Amino acid sequence: MSQYLILCVDDERDVLDSVIDDLQGFTDHFEVEAAESVAEARDVIAEMATEGTKLALILCDHIMPGELGVEFLIELANQPETASTRKVLLTGQAGLEDTVSAVNHASLHYYLAKPWQKETLVSVVTDQLTSYVIAHETNLFPWTSVLDTPRIVEAINRNKWDMGAE
Template identity: 45%
Template sequence: MESSLSIICLEDEPEVLEAILRDLAPFEERFRIEPAASAQEAREIITSLEEANGQLALILCDHVMPGENGIHFLGSLISSESPVLQDTRKILLTGQAGHEDTIEAINEGGIHHYLTKPWDADTLLAAVRKQLTRYIILRNINPLPYMQLLDAQALAEHMHDKNLFSEG
């Protein structure tokens, strides 16, 4: 099945999670979007992806949550050898963008992109599109099915560099 690429949305507030899912609806076409309300739940999803030989393309993650916070959760994934998590892109979406949190997110959480709440849909979609494009390139996944949804130009350049275009 081509749609074995997943996106996890981790957010503890149901209303906010719902809003994120609503914004990410265009990506449902090619990616399996998995909502999670806690770090624990997100781990369960990763485990089930392992069982299904899935791949996690992106985690969109809140920072301030009861129990384990977002940066800690993302940081804990860095050392993982799980095939599910290879090259997984990480976006932190947070309302408390303190200076120290930001530094920690980059240094300890291995964050690829940082978004602040409240977000606007265009910014969120652009960030997600960019990270997913990067993921497709890094994993050497056939980009053709993703051309319309993601950054077509970047994908085409990648194909050209890799000589993925067939002659003629």
């Protein structure tokens, strides 16, 4: 079991399946889960937290029954346990006002429009997870083969420099 979770939230099962399929390259190092609603996403986050798994990245649709994705991302940004989670809005329907609201409330790190290209999704996820891991891990060496190697190595070197190592 991984210590970090990637959560995909979308009310369309075929979209979820497609995202999960595109993220298969991360499953050796991250728990990858899907939720078809905000309520289900909250349950997944709570269940994973009881197992000590932290929400590293959420990919969330905007227009869903019951609750809007942007509102959920803002909610996560305001909770201490998920404030540092990397948040990606993966949608074809968020208006400018909703997107600006998410950005202004520090709850959106990236906007990705549907339909997406697998290479773009993988690149965005890699970039966002690299930022998360650099901020949360003291030992970055194991991540060099998984995430953005140049950024990880740069962070390792910066950490050595900050610690006074030569």
